[in-house]
Amino acid sequence: MSIVTVQLGQCGNQTGHEVFSALCSDIRGTHGLCSKKENQSYQDSCKERFFCEEESAVPVARAVLVDMEPKVISQTLSKAARSGHWKYSSHSHFCQKQGSGNNWANGYSVHGPRHQEAIMDLVQKEAEKCDRLGGFFTIMSMAGGTGSGLGAFVTQCLRDAFPTSFILNHVIWPYGTGEVIVQNYNSVLTLSHLYHSSDALLVHENDVIHKICAQLMNIKQISFRDVNQVIAHQLGSVFQPTHTAGGGSGYSRNPLGDLMETLVPHPEFRMLGLRNIPQMPESSLAYSTFSWPGLIKHLRQMLIANAQMEEGIDWQVRPPQPGSSIPSTNKPLHFNTSIANLVVLRGKDVHAVDLGSFQDPSLYTSWLNPQDAFNAWKTPRAFNKYEKSAALVSNSQFLLKPLDSIVGKAWNMFASKAYLHQYTKFGIQEEDFLDCFTTLEQVISSYTNL
């Protein structure tokens, strides 16, 4: 099954480019560490999922590029073409001239309806190129105007036009300081709207990825490109082909569907966080060895203690003792309760990995059976030069604190009525803001009381 990616705004397009780049470089690599047959199967599956062969010499990404100003798309298209290994279709982009001005209302209420037909037309064409459509993957930031506002609108359109398809929104959360002043307004508006049309939100936070770049990747002068490359690596580690547990011998045909099924049992809980281990500069890979027990132990503690990366993990945090009924307010401090988790393992000896520690019922709420709350996908084919790597996609309280912080700041600004005239100018009124705040406070409350 194929996934159609929709890249929205500057961030969406810049990140999307790194994602396809990483996927392509991974399948072209000779570091698979598995049988030729396995490797071939992996490559074919990846190509079917993300690329289209067409008559062109190189694989063509199954993607629609959308932006309200031309510079980024122009750059993105040419960068891909220059790689010589893959490219975007020359007919799969839509752009305008004047941008959205970091104004969610402009993106949602003005650009959205105005360009709906043209954009959905492109999406339809991409969808038709797929033998079987596995769903949509949108990449956007929520801080600006296009990715956020137009992105929310397009997601709604996707839902209306493809009511039975899966939609996964990959949303990038901005740095806490210093990107866009009205980012918290744009974020509140985006998240609340996406919550109503999307199946799930997969989140990356710039602050977290930045730390990974600084502390794990040892990058001195970190650029957005560096950040986007780490994000691309993390996404690739989840969405490159794998065998699901009950999927027989071939590669999973329906990654988005499987993801939704395992991780989103209840519509009120759609926020997914992503962790990946190990992460290091490429130059260090040759000198490092890892054991699966070590990796799994760290990953589990990262989950429990809500650690952002494999350094600085708080090992003191423990799950609550089983057997006692514990109201959420008495749970151990800083313990991250999960609804459901998915671990993706790639590389040497995956078949022998013991994941029992992730099935510990004390990690989870009591709604699902532990065997349903936890799932694992595996492949012996190594990913992106890492001999062994493990990714965790988690529906848990990972994002509770950052979400609460964003809503708090936005509310603080809203109380002073600052910048509201910029939104009402384009049709988003105070009542609309209030509705969005209400939706998100509800989400915060739900996750708090797990």
Add this chain to the structure above:
Amino acid sequence: AVSLPFAVGQCGNQVGCRFWDLALREHAAVNKEGIYDEALSSFFRNVDTRSGDYGPGTYKGKICSLKARALLIDMEEGVVNEILQGPLRDVFDSKQLITDVSGSGNNWAVGHKIYGCQYRENIVEKLRKTAEHCDCLQCFFIIHSMGGGTGSGLGTFVLNLLEEEFPEVYRFVTSVYPSGEDDVITSPYNSVLAMKELNEHADCVLPIENESLFEIVNKIHQMINSGKLGSTVKQNSLVTASAGSAKTLQEKPFDAMNNIVANLLLNLTSSARFEGSLNMDLNEISMNLVPFPRLHYLISSLTPLYTLADVNVPSRRLDQMFSDAFSRDHQLIQADPKHSLYLACALLVRGNVQVSDLRRNIERLKPSLHFVSWNQEGWKTGLCSVPPVGHSHSLLALANNTCVKPTFIELKDRFMKLYKKKAHLHHYLQIDGMEQSCFSEAISSLSDLIEEYNELDATKGGPRIDPSRLKIAV
């Protein structure tokens, strides 16, 4: 997306002249292949002179003849004529000029009411024609001074006109404010009358003071002459811009100062023209820096003012650039933002600067700055890959800060000094359409603005009480 500058009056046109010169040089330095590209098209049309000026749309491909997208307006001919006889003569054509002979006599009312009325249709027609040639018009720039008659009066008339004819296009105004020792006696009247228009019809105003420009120019000359920078100082920086730029033999006295304002405009629009990892368009500047409609006066500061010799500047020097942007020496207006309240702040960086450099410096500078309680992290940032000519990086800081208040209070005081004595009032009141109420409304508008800043200042340093969040029934 096109930014369309209007130079109105003597000051406006002198700055405008420097601006076009520097813009051409900036694009020439970047555009080696002579192709008419998207970046060029934001300021210039590409005209195939064989088929006539107003041929069918712009000609893509090789550069033929570049014509500035602009309107030059002056009620005296001196400055505009000089431009047309100078090296920039091919960049403009007669259809972009609106001139008269007798000037406005340093009288806002003459500029606004008489010439406004007289030239209204002419201006609208030329404006529409110019706009027709633009694929997408994003923003108007008005460049003028506040203290005289044409720039101040006719300039604000044009501002009104732009709002009427193109309400959706952003209006940025670069205004040179008169100093206390200004030799035009009626400059306070002209400025306050113009302020009312700026309050009501501009989206963003960048106030500039000659004193600041003068001090900056002096500082540069000192640095060059002191030999501290030695042989590393390149003469082709666009701030000093003497040799190598299109100029007449004698450096005109205000040229160096006007270069600074021209640089401001170039840097302001750089991210809209050139690529970068975090673009910042003009509509984003307005969106992020104007929390309440009338509080749209932005303090600008530019760094570096002299060329850095090293290409690969180690981080320490880079950080110095950020510190400089918050030093009063680099501001284009005399004000003290560090001791007042920031409502919002934007940093537009050009050159090889990455997001980690930005973040490091914001963290470093934040503690010494006071931000309003509802915008504690009020930073808007942009990264443009293309540095200005002769520099490896540069930084433009725009601040919405209550420190503009003293400037406005002084202006009000100077106005009241004259007004109480009714000095020179008859020159204004005898103009058709001018009444006493024009003055009282103008001073009232200024007073209200000052009061808004006062209210914000009152919150500074007070206890921080976060409003309680919505409660959700569990």
